[in-house]
Amino acid sequence: MQSKMKLTSIDLIKIIESPKNREILQAFHSRSFLKGEVLASPGGKENHVFILRSGRARIYLSSPSREFMLSILSPGDIYSTHTRATCRALEDGSMYVCPVRDFKKIAAEHSEFTMTMVTVLGELLSGSFAIIDGFAFRDTELRLTLFFYEEALLSGVDMDDGRHLELTLTVEQIAQIVGASRQMVSTLLNNMYKSGLIERRGRGKFFIPDMDRLQAAAQLPL
Numbered sequence: 001m002q003s004k005m006k007l008t009s010i011d012l013i014k015i016i017e018s019p020k021n022r023e024i025l026q027a028f029h030s031r032s033f034l035k036g037e038v039l040a041s042p043g044g045k046e047n048h049v050f051i052l053r054s055g056r057a058r059i060y061l062s063s064p065s066r067e068f069m070l071s072i073l074s075p076g077d078i079y080s081t082h083t084r085a086t087c088r089a090l091e092d093g094s095m096y097v098c099p100v101r102d103f104k105k106i107a108a109e110h111s112e113f114t115m116t117m118v119t120v121l122g123e124l125l126s127g128s129f130a131i132i133d134g135f136a137f138r139d140t141e142l143r144l145t146l147f148f149y150e151e152a153l154l155s156g157v158d159m160d161d162g163r164h165l166e167l168t169l170t171v172e173q174i175a176q177i178v179g180a181s182r183q184m185v186s187t188l189l190n191n192m193y194k195s196g197l198i199e200r201r202g203r204g205k206f207f208i209p210d211m212d213r214l215q216a217a218a219q220l221p222l
């Protein structure tokens, strides 16, 4: 994953704690948390905005079988309790908490809060894109690998310490079979050539150096 560079280096904690911003500090209350504590979870009744003062927290989507990591909050980052994601402390720390209705006014008057929100939301979006990408590609990649494995098994010929396969299908037709776009199948095929899973030996001609490896890549038990 790309290294995460903060768009802004605004220190919201300094702003909140500055003597000239007493009205901001009054809207927030401070609380501490322990490593592993859930700071926000889907379906939570509270509607709060919070700003980490110390410690870091992980934001992830949780399904019964898996977790999908979205982002990590660091001190100065802002988040809320009204999302479908869970936020869990990675270490002991503390935060400033404020009801959303009071926060609206503060955000309207101090652009630093909105700018930090944009940064945090941007990171969440980037995490969400990565998850969508993973789903879309991984799924198609498996179907494509399985397609080649089955074709090689059914109509391939053992030769030169590997298996030769001739296909009369175009990339467009293969894409239709595996239910993906032609561009995606092209990209995935190129990845397979690069990794040596399949070699291209001319139009519609393929060589599979190691059927066991292809079988494993298709996630079929050997």
Ligand code: HEM
Pocket: 049, 078, 079, 080, 082, 083, 084, 085, 100, 103, 104, 107, 117, 120, 121, 124
């Ligand atoms: C003035 C403060 C805020 C107000 C008035 C506000 C309001 C809202 C509203 C009305 C929704 C739609 C809820 C729904 O679909 O049921 C929402 C969703 C959301 N908000 Fe906020 N919000 C505020 C602050 C924040 C902050 C500080 C963050 C994080 C940086 C945030 C992150 C999100 C996210 C990620 C969602 C999508 C939730 C989901 O669908 O799972 N919000 N917000």
